[in-house]
Amino acid sequence: MNAADRLVAHVQDHGYDDLPDDVREAAKTFILDAVGVGIAGSRHPRMAQVHAALVALGAGAGRAGPGTATVWGSGETAPWESAVLLNAYQVFNQEFDCIHDRAVIHAMACLLPACMGYAQAHGGVSGRQLIAAVTLGLDVAIHVGLAQRAPMAFFRPAMCGALGATAAVAKLSGLDGTRMLDALGLAYSHLSGTMQAHVEGSAAVGMQVGFNARAAVTACALAACDFPGPHDFLQGRFGYFALFDFGQADWAAAEADVGRVFQIARMSHKPYPTGRATHGGIEGALRLAREHGFVAADVERVTVHASALVKRLVGRPARPDMDAGYARLCMAYAVATALQTGSVSLQDFQPAALRDPARLALAARVAVVDNGNPDPNAIGGPQAVEVLLRSGLRHTLRLEELLGHPSRPLPPSEQDRKFDRCCAFAARPLSAAQAHGLRTRLRRLEDCEDVASLPLQFHGETP
Template sequence: MADANPLDRVADHVVSTGYEALPPAVTARVKTFLLDTIGVGIAGSSGAGIAELKQVAAGWGNSDEARVWLTGERLPAQAAAIVNAYQTHCLEFDCVHEAAVLHPMATILSAVMAWSERARARGGKVDGKSLITALALGVDVSTMLGVVTDAPLEFFRPATAGGFGAVTAIGKIAGFDRLTLKNALGAQYSQTSGTLQPHVEGSPLLGMQVGFNARAAIVSADIAQAGFRGPHDILTGQYGYFRLFEQNRYDLEPFLARLGEDWQMLEMSHKPFPSGRLTHGTIDALRQLIARHGFSADDVAGVTCHVPPLVHRLVGRPLTDAPEANYAKLCLRFVAGVFLARGRVDVPDFMGRAALTDADVHRYARLVDVKLDANPDANAMNPQTVEVTLRDGRNLQITLPFAYGHPAAPLSPAENVDKFRRCAGYGSRPLPAPKVDALIDAVDRLETLDDVATLVDLTQADERS
C-alpha cells in the first residue's frame, strides 16, 4: 500500500513546508552553517588534487553554467558541483551532524548552488528564502538516514545520505510535487555511492565521493523533471537503503513523527579544527587541561585517550612517518601531536611535506595511546576521557560529554565569522577583503536576496567577476 511507504511522509514534509514554517532559530542556524560551508569551500581550493580535478572536470563539457568557488572556472553544473563539493570536504573542516555521523552541507550546498547558477544562466533565479528552506529540509532528510539506525557505520554517509539531502533541497527549490520528488529521490538512490575504504587509506577519493553524489543529485532532479519514474520504495523495500546500507537496522517512526518539529539543523556541530571530528574530543580535552593546570607540551610524558568504538575504529589508526594529508587529519595520534607541538590545529598544519613530517609533531604523537572504552553504542562519538601523565608524576584526567563545536558548546557568532575570515585567507589565491565582508553581509541578510547566485559572485577572487 502506498500509505505504508515512509517516503510518502518524507515527500509530504518537503512539499508542504514553506519558509514561514521555519522557527527563527532554524533560519539563524542555516545562515551560520551556510557561511561556514562557503568559507571551508574557499579554503579547500588549496587542498590536495584540486588542480588535477579541475583539469579533468574541464573535459566534461563546454557549458559555462556554474563556477568553481574562488577560482572561477566555468563548468557544466554537474561538474561544478563535484569540484565545489570536493573543495568543501577535502580539508575535513565542514560542519557535521554527530548523531547521524554525517557532513550534510558539503553535498547539499555544492549541488544547490550549481543548480542556482544554472537557473540564472537560463533566465531564472533562486531567492534567499527558498535557499534557507531548501537547506533546512535537505539537512532533515539526509540526517534522517543516519539518526534512525544503530548499525555500525560501514558506508560513507556524507556521500550516500548527503545525496538524498541534495536532491531534496533542489526539489524544493524547483517546486517539485510529491510524485516528482519521489522520482528524483528514487533516481538518486539508483546512483548512491560512497565507501569507507578511502577513509581507511587516507585517499582523496573520500571527499570526491561527496562530489559524485552532488553531481548525481543534479542528474536525479533533471531526469525526474523530464518525467522518468524512479523506484519509490527506496528506504525500506526489499533492496532499499536501510537493508543494503544499514544492515536493515532502523527505527523510522519516531523520527517521522517529529518532522517539522525537531529540526536537524539545530543539531549541527561546527568543526573548529580541520581534522576528523572524531579527533576533536582529544584536542578539546588537551586545551582544557592545559588551561586548567598550566603545564606545557614538554611536561607531558604520555596521553591516553579512552574513546568509543567508532572513534577507535576510524581515527585510532597507526602513526606513520610520512602520512598523506588525508591520512594525517584522520589519525588521532598525529592530530594530538600537532596540538601539542603548535598549540593549535589549523589548515596550514597539514599543508606540505614539512608539516606532515615535522619532527616535533611526530615526537609528541608517539606519546599518545588510543584505547577502546566500554561504550556499547557503535555510532557514538562521545563521551571521551583523556588522561595526561606529566613528567613530574601527576596524572590529570578529564571526561568530555561532547567536544567544542557541539550544539551544547557551539562557536559563538564572532567565532564563526573569525573561522570564515581565516578560511577566506587559506584559499589558493586571496579573496579580496571587500568580498569577504560582502559575503558575510549577504549571508546575514540572506532572506532579502532575490538571487542567491550572488553568493557565488562574491566567492570569486578576480575582482572583475
C-alpha cells in the same frame, strides 16, 4: 505512509514561512560555514588532479555563461554539474565542514553545492527559497541517518547527503511529490561510497561526496523530464535500510521528529580542520595544558578514552609519509599538533608540518582506547582525555559533548573568524574586504532576491 512518502510530504508541505526563527538563523549560520570551508578547499593539493580529470572528460572549468556555476575560491566557472562536484569535494576535502554528531553525517557538503549550482545555473532562486530548501533537504538526510543502527560500512555522509541534496534541489526546481519521489529513487539508484577510503586515509573520501552531489542533480534533471525512479527506496525489500543498514534501521524512532524538529538546529560546527572524531582529543589536551600549565615537551603520554567508532576512525598511527588526508583522520597527529602549536589550523596540514620530527615523536605517544560506549555510531561525548607528564603527574578531563555541538555552540565571533581564515586560505585568497562583504550578504541571506547575485566569483592572487 512509508518512510519515503513521509519525508517527501515533509519537504512539500513546508516553506520558509513555516520555519521557526531559530531554524532560519541556524540555516544561515551553516550556509555561511559551508561556503567558507568550500572556499578554503580550493587550495587542497588534489584539486589540480580533479580539474585535469574534468578537462579530459570535456567538463572542465573555464567556460562562462548560461548553465554554468562558480567554482568557489578559484575564480573559475564550469558547467554547473561539474561545479557541483568540485564544490562538494572542496567543502569536504579538509574535514572542516559542519556535522550532525548523533547521525554522523556531513550532509551540507552535498546539499549546499548542489543547491547553489542549481541557483546559479537557472537563476531566480531567492535567499529565502535557498534557506528553506537547505533546511528541508537536510532533514531528509539526517532523519535517514538517525534511523540507522548498524556500524558504518558504507559512507553515510555521502549517501545520506545525496538524498538530502536531491530533495533540496527538487524543492528549488518545483518538482511535485511524485517527481520528487522519482528523483530520490533515481538518486538512490546512483548512491556510492564505502568506508574503505576512510580506512586508508585516501583522498577518495571527499570525492565520494562529490560523486553523490553530482548524482543528486542528475537525478533531479531526469525526474524533471518525467523519467521514473523506484519509490520505496528506503523501506523496500532492496531499499536503503535493507542494504546499507543491513536491515537494522529503526525508522519509527527517527520518524517521531519529522516535522517537529528541524535538524539544522542540531548541527555542530567544527572548530578544527580534522575529522570530528579527533576533536575530543584536541580539546581535552588543549584545556588540560591551559589549566595545568604544561607544554608539549612535558608530556610523556596522552590517552583518549572514546567510543569504538572513534577508535576505528582515527586511532591510526602517525606516519612520516602520510599525506594531509590521512593526517586529518589521525588522533595522534591532531593531539600532538594541538600540544605543539596551541591549536590545529589549516596550515598544520602543509608538507613541512606533516614531516616535523618533533611532532611525529610526540604523536607516537598518543593512543586511543575504547571506553565501552555501547552505541556503534557514537562520535561525540562522553570522552575522557588523560595526560601523563614526564614528572609523573597525571591529569584527566571528561567531555560530555564536543565544542561546536548545539549544547556548546561556537560563538558568532568565532564563526566569523573561521570564515575569514578560510577565505584567506583559498587558492586565490579573498581580501579582508571581500570576505567581509560576502559574509555580510550570507548573514542577511533572507534579503537576497537572487542567489546567483552573491559575490562568489573572485579573482585574487595565487599564493
